[in-house]
Amino acid sequence: MNAKRHVVIHPDLPATAAAIAARLITAVLDAQAARGQASIVLTGGTLGIASLKQVALCPAVGSVDWSRVNIYWGDERFLAADSPERNAVQAEVLLSVLDGHGLDRGRVHPMGSSDQYATPEEAAAGYAQLLAEEASHEGSVSLPIFDVLMLGMGPDSHVASLFPDHVGAAATGVNVLTVHDSPKPPPLRVSLSFEAINTARAVWLVVAGVDKAPAAGIVLGADTVSRERVPASGVSGTHGTWWLMDQAAAALL
Numbered sequence: 001m002n003a004k005r006h007v008v009i010h011p012d013l014p015a016t017a018a019a020i021a022a023r024l025i026t027a028v029l030d031a032q033a034a035r036g037q038a039s040i041v042l043t044g045g046t047l048g049i050a051s052l053k054q055v056a057l058c059p060a061v062g063s064v065d066w067s068r069v070n071i072y073w074g075d076e077r078f079l080a081a082d083s084p085e086r087n088a089v090q091a092e093v094l095l096s097v098l099d100g101h102g103l104d105r106g107r108v109h110p111m112g113s114s115d116q117y118a119t120p121e122e123a124a125a126g127y128a129q130l131l132a133e134e135a136s137h138e139g140s141v142s143l144p145i146f147d148v149l150m151l152g153m154g155p156d157s158h159v160a161s162l163f164p165d166h167v168g169a170a171a172t173g174v175n176v177l178t179v180h181d182s183p184k185p186p187p188l189r190v191s192l193s194f195e196a197i198n199t200a201r202a203v204w205l206v207v208a209g210v211d212k213a214p215a216a217g218i219v220l221g222a223d224t225v226s227r228e229r230v231p232a233s234g235v236s237g238t239h240g241t242w243w244l245m246d247q248a249a250a251a252l253l
Contacts, residue, residue, distance in 0.1 A: 004237070005236075005242075006240060006241070006242045006243065007220065007243045007250070007253070008242060008243065008244050009246070009247055009250045009253075010244075010245070010246055010247070011246065011247055012246050012247065012248070013047060013208040013209070013246050013248075014050070015246070016047060016051075016206070016244060016245065016246045017047060017050035017051045017053070018054045019244065020051040020054070020150075020204070020206055020244050021051050021052075021058050022058060022060070023204075023244070024051070024148060024150075025055065025058060025060050025061065025064060027040075027147060027148050027202065028040065028064050028069060028148075029064060031147040032065060032068055032069075035145075037069065037070065038068065038069050038070070038147050038148075039069070039070040039072065039147050040069065040070070040071055040148045040149075040150070041071075041073060041074050041146050041148070041149040041192075041200065042073055042074070042087065042091055043074055043087065043150040043151050043152045043160075043206065044091075045152035045206075046152075046208065046209070047152060047206045047207065047208040047209075048087075048150060048206055049090050051150075051206060052091055052093055052094035053093050053094065055094050056098070061097070061098075062101055064101070065102065066098045066101045066102045066103040066104070067102040067103065067104045068104075069103070069104075070107045070134065070144060071095075071107060071108045072131075072144070072146070073091075073110060073111055074149060074150070074159075074160040074191065074192050074197065075111070075160035075161040075189060075191035076088065076110065076111035076112075076189065076191075077186050077188070077189055078112075078114050078120040078186070078188035078190055079113060079114055079186060080113055080114055080115045081110075081113035081115055081116065085186065086110075086113070088111070095108065109127075109130055109134070111123060111127050111190045112124075112126045112127060112190065119178075120178040120179070120180070120188045120189065123190050124176045124177055124178045125176075127190060128174070128175050128176040131176070131196075141199055142175065143175060143196055143199050145201065146199065146200035146201065147201050147202065148200070148201070148202050149197060149200035149202070149203050149204070149237070150206055151197070151203065151204065151205050151235060152206055152207070153205055153207050153212060153215060153216070153232045154184065154212075154215070155212055155214070155215060156183070156215065157215040157218065157219065157231055157233070158183075158184070158231050158232070159197075159231050159235055160191045160192055160197065161179045161182060161189040161190070161191035162191060162193075162194065163179070163182065163183050163184070163231065164183075164229055164230065164231060165228060165229060166179070166182075167179075168191055168193070169194075169227060169231050169234070170228050171193050172193075172195065173195075174195070175192065175193055175195060175196040176191070177192075178190055179191055194231075194234050194235065197235050198234075198235060198237070199238065200237050200238065201237055201238055202237040202239055202240055202241075202242065203235050203237035203240075203241045204241075204242045205232065205243045205244065206244050207243060207244070207245045207246075207249045208245065208246040208248065208249050209248055209249055210248040210249070212248075212249040213248065213249055213251040213252045214252060215230070215232060216232075216245065216249050216252065216253065217252030217253060218233075219233045220243065220253055221252075221253065
């Protein structure tokens with residue numbers, strides 16, 4: 001197994017969500033201690049949103065200076081801004097609580113919606129421009145430094161909106177891309193690319209449920225897997241990749 005890959009298994013989804021929440025608060029505190037601010041990329045999905053709920057409930061939530069936290073998303077559904085299917089809307093379970101802890105909404109950066117942009121291409125271009133304007137990355141990459149980038153994984157091994165044998169999984173030379181005819185509804189999406197994801201210091205794959213076990217087994221059990229066929233195999237953080245899983249998802253490891 002890759003030396004930078006770490007697998008952490010918890011008993012069930014609630015325990016995994018609570019552990020992810022504690023880990024996220026610690027990571028934000030560490031980043032702020034090192035660089036004065038922190039930048040995190042959130043994900044949706046059952047475990048992703050459950051983890052955000054646990055951050056909101058964690059007694060240590062008030063220990064973070066949330067006015068110095070930048071928040072982004074790894075992908076989004078190209079729907080109206082208030083659609084309950086959007087990851088940014090679901091994340092309000094945490095963000096609305098953080099408002100009471102000094103969250104600077106000017107540092108919260110959802111991807112564009114269908115009532116802001118005419119096409120997902122325009123939304124992707126807008127997000128790429130925002131990321132470039134926020135860029136603080138070492139070197140020439142036009143991206144912020146992502147301290148933690150969270151990703152869910154589908155039963156088909158997709159991450160963000162990068163699906164197996166789909167155009168997004170093969171895209172190069174862009175940080176933000178559009179997805180048409182998504183295998184998972186809705187059909188129009190905006191997503192970070194592999195190239196953008198893999199600039200993150202730490203990538204966390206948050207995975208729960210027995211339906212994820214076959215894909216997890218393939219990614220974690222094989223030495224070489226094509227990211228176009230198995231997208232979850234193609235993500236890695238520059239400082240490490242963490243698989244934060246429940247026992248059901250880890251059943252085939």
